[in-house]
Amino acid sequence: MSSIQSKIENNVAWLHLNRPEVFNSFNREMALKLQAELDACNANPDVRAIVIIGNGKAFCAGQDLKEVTSPELNPGFKKILEEHYNPIVSRIRTIEKPIIAAVNGVAAGAGANIALACDVVIASEYASFIQAFSKIGLIPDSGGTFFLPRLIGFQKASAIMMLGDKVSATEAERLGMVYKVVPSGGFEEEVHKVATTLSKMPTKALGMTKRLLNKSMTNTLEDQLDMEGKLQIEAAQSEDYAEGVNAFVEKRTPNFKGK
Incomplete structure (x- = not known):
């Protein structure tokens, strides 16, 4: 049985974390x-959006501790x-297609931080987020110390990481950790x-965004304005821009191709 189940439907790739017996650790x-x-x-040019979701009751419980405690x-x-x-988080941030974390249950440790690295986080009402590292004497990894303070602020991130509090889906939405919470x-x-x-x-424009x-994480305002200008010129040369303008003029729904 594969630990990742994948399928492509209507230009959406669904990647199912598939170790439900260990909460997809x-x-x-x-x-x-x-x-x-x-x-x-x-x-794959046919893939224009990606969903990462967990099978079973959990999204991902982080690292399988049985592996790290096994001499073999x-x-x-x-x-x-x-x-x-690190390579997973790097891929999530550099693939110029929207990536959704569909957090269906607990997201702990690396599992929580991989979710927070995604472009859009949708949480079930039964989801929760736990920076579990301090409970076993470790530090947050998988980009957690980079993304969480930027999402919710330094003070809240510091407390959540040091105390290891469980953050409910509704609290995560209130803090700005997730895009929305949905009834199960x-x-x-x-x-x-x-x-x-x-x-x-328009996939190209989303990728540029x-x-x-x-880059906004590290750029100065001047650098960011310069980069926006260059990418806007590039976006304006795309087929999707022409289609979007034509659809607006013709008062119809645009048919974007991601080109």
Whole structure:
């Protein structure tokens, strides 16, 4: 049984974390498989949006501690970070297609921070987020110390990481950690709706927007304005821009192709 189940429907790639018996916690095989699936999505022009979701009751409980406590299986933290989590987070941020984290249950440790690295986070009402690292004497990784303070502010991020508090879905929405919380009965329907909407939008422009958001983390205002100008000129030369303008003039729904 594959630790990542993937399918493509209507230009949306669905990547299911598939180790439900251990709350979709990562081992080496699953981490490398997720990277390979993300690479395949990036290379496939038919994929215009990506959803990462967990099978079973959890989104992802982070690292499988049985692996790191096994003398035979333990790859060591250097390898885990450099070959597992850091490459996953880097792919999520550099793939110029919208990536949705559909958080259907608990997201803990690296699982929480991988979700927060995504472009859009949709949470079930039963979802929760836990920076579990301090509970076992570790520090937050997988980009958590980068993304969380930028999402919710330094003070809140510091407290959540040091205390290891469980953050409910509604609290996560209030703090700005997630885009929206959806009742469990309509969760997958809402994820489908958002993913389908994104897959029909001008993919090149969305990718450029993502690139700009990434650079805004470190750019000066002058640098950012300069980059916006260059990318706006590039976007204005796209087929999707021409289609969008024509559709506006003709008072019809645009048919974007992601070109």
